[in-house]
Amino acid sequence: xxxxxxxxxxxxxxxxxxxxxxGMLNKSGIPTNEQLLExxxxxxxxxxxxxxxxxxxxxxxxxxxxxxxxxxxxxRYSQVLMGVAEILGKRDQLVLVNCMDRVNWSMxxxxxxxxxxxxxxxGRPVVTWGTRQAFNQLVNLVEITRIKVMRNNKNIxxx
Amino acid sequence: MxxxxxxxxxxxxxxxxxxxxxxxxxxxxxxxxxxxxxWGDLSKENWGYPLFLDQDEHSNKIYSxxxxxxxxxxxxxxxxxxxxxxxxxxxxxxxxxxIKRERLLYFFHRISRFKLLKFFTLPIIIYLLRFETTxxxxxxxxxxx
Numbered sequence: 001x002x003x004x005x006x007x008x009x010x011x012x013x014x015x016x017x018x019x020x021x022x023g024m025l026n027k028s029g030i031p032t033n034e035q036l037l038e039x040x041x042x043x044x045x046x047x048x049x050x051x052x053x054x055x056x057x058x059x060x061x062x063x064x065x066x067x068x069x070x071x072x073x074x075x076r077y078s079q080v081l082m083g084v085a086e087i088l089g090k091r092d093q094l095v096l097v098n099c100m101d102r103v104n105w106s107m108x109x110x111x112x113x114x115x116x117x118x119x120x121x122x123g124r125p126v127v128t129w130g131t132r133q134a135f136n137q138l139v140n141l142v143e144i145t146r147i148k149v150m151r152n153n154k155n156i157x158x159x
Numbered sequence: 160m161x162x163x164x165x166x167x168x169x170x171x172x173x174x175x176x177x178x179x180x181x182x183x184x185x186x187x188x189x190x191x192x193x194x195x196x197x198w199g200d201l202s203k204e205n206w207g208y209p210l211f212l213d214q215d216e217h218s219n220k221i222y223s224x225x226x227x228x229x230x231x232x233x234x235x236x237x238x239x240x241x242x243x244x245x246x247x248x249x250x251x252x253x254x255x256x257x258i259k260r261e262r263l264l265y266f267f268h269r270i271s272r273f274k275l276l277k278f279f280t281l282p283i284i285i286y287l288l289r290f291e292t293t294x295x296x297x298x299x300x301x302x303x304x
Contacts (some may be wrong), residue, residue, distance in 0.1 A: 051232030090244040106279025
């Protein structure tokens with residue numbers, strides 16, 4: 001299966017969720033700022049990365065995990081991509097996970113300041129603090145996703 | 160030879176992409192835009208799935224899809240997804256259809272959600288698209304050739 005975690009910029013919540021899914025982060029404790037910044041792509045994307053589906057790794061069940069930044073296209077983007085998979089007859093191989101519901105205001109403001117305004121020194125501490133606050137929510141989202149994938153549910157869209 | 164899928168991608172999937180698809184299949188502009196299948200059908204547009212329109216003379220399936228103002232970004236995502244799913248670019252050919260009054264069309268499309276306004280916006284959209292036929296024709300001609 002191909003699992004795509006997506007959020008606004010594909011830089012914070014989706015990347016953290018994908019890292020949790022792949023075991024790069026320990027879900028039993030809140031990560032430190034340094035641990036977050038060690039995740040590939042975390043707070044490192046540019047405008048050119050919008051819409052790029054980036055490979056993060058393969059989990060222990062052989063599922064490929066990707067991240068995607070889809071700007072403000074909301075949950076409709078899941079439908080768009082799922083529709084494309086359906087045309088290709090591959091709908092049952094795709095799992096789309098929208099991370100936006102787990103994003104708090106600190107992540108939004110910090111992410112915007114760091115990535116869009118390029119004020120990394122100001123934005124990065126705010127977004128990492130926000131990510132730590134939202135960490136348990138993201139753990140919950142990943143656990144739901146992993147359980148659903150393990151049950152081999154078809155046509156999954158997790159919100 | 161395997162049949163292909165051709166996806167016309169636009170800011171909306173229920174106006175100019177339908178004209179492009181009709182032009183591609185029938186080699187002529189529709190006499191009346193409003194007779195096109197899914198024309199102005201907001202419920203289908205909101206659904207988010209590609210709309211199956213027709214088949215061309217080679218039995219290739221033709222679809223239309225609206226993705227908002229992030230047209231190029233969406234086209235890139237879709238083409239990448241095709242590869243990730245183990246298919247080739249020939250299995251799903253993505254053709255973004257651009258128009259010069261993209262933002263204006265999208266604005267009227269967005270406010271069409273309000274039923275009272277839809278009465279006014281649909282004729283405006285038709286009026287706008289009449290200025291775009293040459294540009295649409297050029298893009299479809301490139302696809303055919």
